[in-house]
Amino acid sequence: MEEKDVRYQKVQFGAWVGIIGNIILALIKGIVGFLANSRALIADAVHSASDVVGSVAVLIGVRAAKLPPDKDHPYGHGKAESVAAIIVAVLLFIVGVEIAINAFKSFFEPVVVPKVIAIYAVVFSIVVKEIMFRYKYNLGKKYKSDALMTDAWHHRSDVFSSIAALIGIGASIIGGHLGVGWLTYGDPVAGIFVALLIVKMAWKLGKESIHNTLDHVLHEEDTVELRRIVDSVEGVKSIDALHAREHGYYVIIDIKIAVDPHMSVEKAHAVGKEVKEKLMEEKHVHDVLVHINPYAG
Structure with a gap:
């Protein structure tokens, strides 16, 4: 089997790992977040759902990049992966802004303390997402796939967002049990923090991907x-x-x-x-x- 075919299969498998993993996590966090009344966990679920779309974009980009040169594309279709990475970054940015808006609105509504089950869902998400990040980052680095590495950092941003959600949910639960009013706002505060992390990551990844599409030459x-x-x-x-x-x-x-x-x-x-x-x-x-x-x- 030719090396480019091996690369395609490995990168494609990595994209499918992201798609299946994110669907499972989004469902778990979404259902638990709804049952546990946790805005931070629901926001984290939306983040994982956006990862599904991102991984699909990566899959499409990888397939397009594998196409042989043709009359209109004599240099091949390798930049398709960078284009897919830009799509993922834009999607990530939009999701971050949306989460921030929803979290901010919660300050003007009655505070609902999340249930303890939300903690277990977040911890599970952190472990799974970190494993997915390391796997896809190393795979993307080995096969020089911008799209896969961008998607890997998407997973890492999910780890950070889940950690923020964990802190916020924990603070809110503690505040509810101890009767400390300001701590009960930990859940929506975590939602805003998650949103800022997402927007920052989207900006960085988008900037790098655009740079790679503009005929960048090796130093x-x-x-x-x-x-x-x-x-x-x-x-x-x-x-x-x-x-x-x-x-x-x-x-x-x-x-x-x-x-x-x-x-x-x-x-x-x-x-x-x-x-x-x-x-x-x-x-x-x-x-x-x-x-x-x-x-x-």
Whole structure:
């Protein structure tokens, strides 16, 4: 099986893990939150539900990125994953704002102290979400998937939001038992804190994903090995320019090399062909465009 097919299967499996896991968590937290009268837990359930949509977007992006180059997309569809990551970030931002608005409204309504069962649901969510984050983050890093890594951080934001919910619910329950009025507002306060975490995470992920879609090129320190490979080709006098453009999980290289000006066109072409073949041996290199210049000395 080709490496790109293995990558597709692994990343696709990771997306499905997110979808199934989030559906289960959203249902558990939503039902328990409703029964336990916990705004923070219901907000956390909405967060998990948004993760389902995010994971579906990741799945669509991964499938699109796997499509081979065509007439309209000669460089492939690798950026589809970054586009999916942007969709997830936008969704995350909208959810965060909505949760904040709902939590703020609760300050103007009678306070209802959550039931203890909400605590168990939150703890369960924290454990499951942390496991999902570590699994999907490591998988995304290994296979250079922007969408999967963005979705992994979506899980991590859920961990933070669940911790905030845990603190808020706990404070509200304690306040209700001890008769401390201001502590009973811990649940809605936690809801607002969760919302702020979500919005901040969405902004960060969206910014990074947009950066990756704008033909970002590898920095010079990241192309040292590529340059070494080119310099090892007999006939290459110098590298006039090398731009490795990121297209999702792979790169497209535009390179200008200088050869002996008295070399025949056929030999110069052979040098350029060898440069391309050697660079294409690198697993993250999808295509190479070589331009030949006469060496000026």
